Amino acid sequence: MTAQEVLDELEKLGSPAVKKVLMKHGAKEPFFGTKIGDMQPLKKKLMGQHQLALELFDTDISDAKYFAGLICDPKQMTKADLNRWIKAANWYMLADYTVAWVTAESKYGREFALKWMDSKNEMTATAGWSTYSSIVSVTPDADLDLKEITGLLERVKKEIAAAPNRVKYTMNGFVIAVGCYVTPLTEKAKAVAKALGKVGVDMGDTSCNVPLATEYIAKVEKLGRVGRKKKEARC
Secondary structure: OOHHHHHHHHHHHEOHHHHHHHHHOOOOOOOOOEOHHHHHHHHHHHOOOHHHHHHHHOOOOHHHHHHHHHHOOHHHOOHHHHHHHHHHOOOHHHHHHHHHHHHHHOOOHHHHHHHHHOOOOHHHHHHHHHHHHHHHHHOOHHHOOHHHHHHHHHHHHHHHHHOOHHHHHHHHHHHHHHHHHOHHHHHHHHHHHHHHOOOOOOOOOOOOOOOOHHHHHHHHHHOOOOOOOOOOOOO
């Protein structure tokens, strides 16, 4: 399929009702309002067509950018590609998920995560924290820099109160990710989560809530799933 054919298919799958919901979450025009679940058959058909993914992301259509992240080959992403993608991530579904997932599975995940965390741009910074969260979820503990991650947990505790709105959300998510996926640091993450308490984030005109890190980690512990890594960051 060509990029235009994919766009035509995504447009057919679009829904005004879904579009209305996504706009409340911050989606930027132009976009079709295509459900992620409805993208799955097309994803299975086009998975791994990396050049097509690059062409789709370079359109100005949010649904196409998200879909591009699902079918690309992260290992083929260059630094230039990742820099271009983060600049085009104009709302959190693209920054926190699409770009973060792909970057985490690329050859430059840690490098870009640390770089982006320091950005003054809210979407770039939030992508940085989300990228590192994805990294810890798929990387064996033996291959992680536990000292660095410990330092990042302390950074969250120190900086979250003054962080931009969405960055607060992903910082909180980082604490949860470390607590759930990095067994040697679960107790440290729990201590930081307790210190954070309930993190206040403006979720706009939506029914979404900010997960309470202490409760989330405790639930995963109760299920006996702490340290169970994901096969891939993308979903």
